[in-house]
Amino acid sequence: MLLGYDIGTSSVKASLVDSKTGQTVASAQYPDAEAPIISKQAGWAEQEPEMWWDELRQATQRVAQKAGRSLAEVKAIGISYQMHGLVCVDKEGKPLRPSIIWCDGRAVPYGNAAFDAIGGEQCLQHLLNSPGNFTAAKLAWVKENEPEVYAKIDKIMLPGDYIAMRLSGGVKQTTISGLSEGMFWDFKNGEVSKDVMGYFGFPESIIADIVPTFSVQSKVCKAVADELGLQEGTPIAYRGGDQPNNALSLNVMKPGEVAATGGTSGVVYGVLGEVNYDKLSRVNTFAHVNHTPDCTRLGVLLCINGTGILNAWMKRNVAPEGASYGDMNKMADTVPVGSEGLTIIPFGNGAERILQNEEIGCSINGLNFNIHRKEHLLRAAQEGIVFSFAYGMDIMRQMGMEIKTIKAGHANMFLNPMFRTTLASVTGATIELYETDGSVGAAYGAGIGAGVYKDSDDAFKTLKHIATVEPEADCEPYKAAYQRWVECLKSKI
Numbered sequence: 001m002l003l004g005y006d007i008g009t010s011s012v013k014a015s016l017v018d019s020k021t022g023q024t025v026a027s028a029q030y031p032d033a034e035a036p037i038i039s040k041q042a043g044w045a046e047q048e049p050e051m052w053w054d055e056l057r058q059a060t061q062r063v064a065q066k067a068g069r070s071l072a073e074v075k076a077i078g079i080s081y082q083m084h085g086l087v088c089v090d091k092e093g094k095p096l097r098p099s100i101i102w103c104d105g106r107a108v109p110y111g112n113a114a115f116d117a118i119g120g121e122q123c124l125q126h127l128l129n130s131p132g133n134f135t136a137a138k139l140a141w142v143k144e145n146e147p148e149v150y151a152k153i154d155k156i157m158l159p160g161d162y163i164a165m166r167l168s169g170g171v172k173q174t175t176i177s178g179l180s181e182g183m184f185w186d187f188k189n190g191e192v193s194k195d196v197m198g199y200f201g202f203p204e205s206i207i208a209d210i211v212p213t214f215s216v217q218s219k220v221c222k223a224v225a226d227e228l229g230l231q232e233g234t235p236i237a238y239r240g241g242d243q244p245n246n247a248l249s250l251n252v253m254k255p256g257e258v259a260a261t262g263g264t265s266g267v268v269y270g271v272l273g274e275v276n277y278d279k280l281s282r283v284n285t286f287a288h289v290n291h292t293p294d295c296t297r298l299g300v301l302l303c304i305n306g307t308g309i310l311n312a313w314m315k316r317n318v319a320p321e322g323a324s325y326g327d328m329n330k331m332a333d334t335v336p337v338g339s340e341g342l343t344i345i346p347f348g349n350g351a352e353r354i355l356q357n358e359e360i361g362c363s364i365n366g367l368n369f370n371i372h373r374k375e376h377l378l379r380a381a382q383e384g385i386v387f388s389f390a391y392g393m394d395i396m397r398q399m400g401m402e403i404k405t406i407k408a409g410h411a412n413m414f415l416n417p418m419f420r421t422t423l424a425s426v427t428g429a430t431i432e433l434y435e436t437d438g439s440v441g442a443a444y445g446a447g448i449g450a451g452v453y454k455d456s457d458d459a460f461k462t463l464k465h466i467a468t469v470e471p472e473a474d475c476e477p478y479k480a481a482y483q484r485w486v487e488c489l490k491s492k493i
Contacts, residue, residue, distance in 0.1 A: 001025070001073040002452065003063075003230075004443030005056060006242070007081040007159050009047070009101065010034040012055035014063040015439035019075065019452050022462025024440055028062035030055045038098055043105040046098035049087050049162050056163060060228045071229040077167065077220070078238035078446030080245035080438045081160030083181050086138040089162070091154040093170045097146065099159060100138045110144075110200075111137035111183075118195045126186045127193060128277040128285035128298070135182030140200045155208045158182065160239040167236055169221030172208040179210070180287040181241050187275050190293055213289045214238055214449035237449030240289045242438060243269050244299050248289050249441025250407040250434055251460040253297070258396075258406045258429070260389065262413030265349065266307030268392050272298040276399045282354045283395055289445070290456070300399065302392035305349040306362060307385045308413055313348075314381045318374055329416045332379035337422075338481035341366045342376045343488045344384035354392050360492045385413065386422045387485040393427055406431045410466040420469045425478040431469040 006013040013029040035055065038046040064071050084102040089095055100106070111131035115123050123130055131137050135158065143150045155172045157165065158181070165172055179185040179192065184207065186193040192207055211217045216235040225232040240248060247259040247269045255273030260266070274296055277285055288299040311325070319328050347355065348362030364377070393403055406423065408414045410433045424431045444459045446452075453459035472478065 002076055002078070002443040002447045003071065003074045004078045004439040004441065004446060005059070005080065005163065006245075006438035006442060007052055007056070007079065007163055008242070008438075009037070009082050009103075012052060012059045013437070013439040014056070014059040015437070015443050016063050016067050016071075016074070017440060017443040019447050025069070026063050026067035027437075027439060028059050028066055030058035030062060037101070041106075045101050045104040047101050048098050049095045049159070052159065052163060053166050057228065064229055072231045074230055074234055075452060076235045076237040076446035076450035078442035078444070078449070079160045079163055079236070080240055080242050080442040081158060081163065083158070083241035083243060084134050085159045086135050086142070087157040087159060087162045088139075088142065088149065088153045089155055089157060089165070089172070090152050093165055093172065095162070096149045096152050097142070100141070104138070105133060107137035107141045108133045110140040114140070114196065114199050118199055122195060124277045124279065124281065126188045126195060127183055128187055128275070129183060130281050131183045131196065136184055136196050136200065136202075139202065143200070143202075153206060156206055157208060158241070160241070161208060164218060164236050164239055167220050167224055168218035169224060171218040173211045173217055174208040175211060175213045175239060177213050177240060177244060177287040177289055177291060179207070185287065187287075212292075213240060214445065216450060235446075235450050237447075238442060238445030240442070240445060241286070243267060243301055244286065244289045245438055245441050245445065247271070247299060248445055248456070249436045249438060250409070251456050251463060252407050253288070253290050253456050255297075256402045256404045258393070258403055260406050260408045260414070262308055262385070262389075262408075262419070264307070264309045264312070266304040266385065266389060266413070268302040268304075268389055268396070270300045270302075270393075270396050270401050270403060272300050272399060272401050274400060278395055278399055280356055282356060283392070300396050300401065302396065303353060304388050304392060305352055306346040307388065309349050310344070310346040310362060310381050310385060311413065314378055318377050320374070325416075328378050329418060331375045332382055333418055335375045335379040337477040338484070339376045339380040339383060340371055341368065342372050342380040343485050344377075344380040345485070345489055345492065346381065346384040346388055354388075354395060355493055358493055363492065365488050379418075382416065382419050383422060383481060384485065386419060386426060387482050389423060390426045390482055391486065391489070403427060403429050405429060408433055409436055410434065421472060422478055424469045425471045425475045426482045428471055428475070430471075433466040433469070435464040435466055
């Protein structure tokens, strides 16, 4: 048996996986409602690390009850976690303050100042990103604004590092992948960034010991084993940020493979086989979970704020009262490709990174009162979301990524056949749909790290395949609609 945890912002999910059959024996999460976020000022977002630990304990208890079997059978543990958070601990491993989490914006000025001082080209060549609002900039905020806290810091950690430390009884570790998401890793020199550490004045001793992402990193201590019902000495054999882990969950490990999700916001995560970056910093680039000094595997992360939230807005404001998303999809299907000239730009959920942080809003273009109906609006909204994905993938192609396959969980926007067909036809990529999630992926990651599986292909040979979607034989109507969308977008930026 393998145990995977997904330490999310809203809850902790645990999954128990049978390593021989690949079947998920049980999954459970805690809490049922969304976990609280502390926001003392506008733009701030914090969570207590101790809350994550309590949620993990509760989720573990629930998954054991649902499975109806002893967790002493677990052979390895894997951890997925919300990215970019800052956890500061003292020598005893106690958090010195709440974690400043991924959606906290207070550190932007610190990251921007570092980008200017170190030099844009230097940052992009070595960090592959701007320091932006990532973990290093958050630590700089603590150093300047809470010097009494900063003075007590023994190590800084990401949320998954903290959970692994708690499971092991105090072993403080991190990974290259984790350091890269915090803007601490120099890809060109293969070491902790001297530029970042020097500019901010951080001592290198503040960085935890670096361990391989897939490896027996530490082991569950006796006190925790007794508390959770695990076997003492159970290996903690994998940790990864949520987006790299989502890619792992879909076995997206090779250059040219892409993982996509389409919830409230949209994420496209592609694997690049050489060190490269976007000169306009419209995407983020981190070390993927299988990156090693001898084998470059980078995860190019594209996040689009305005995706599924537009579809939800259409449901509330345009679709007939009581219509389901399935009903909306059927209505949209009655309209031809391209929505008869109607184009929707979906960026109404804040500034968009792929537009260099411009906030252009959502707009409806080409509306003809004599032609267009609700059905056209619903289809144009879906197409606009697809085209935003394709636009981001074009940026990835400019970085040298050859996109052949898009893998996605069978959920959210990818439940809609029209959405899937449009995306395949515009990008020319095959879409493969699977049944999986982050905590299950973390369990498989643990199996790889502990040597239960020889590699990811072995681990995911039983991954449940739902469907394959090929581009339409005649893609021209889709591509013409996309080009019209791009021209419309260019007129607004």
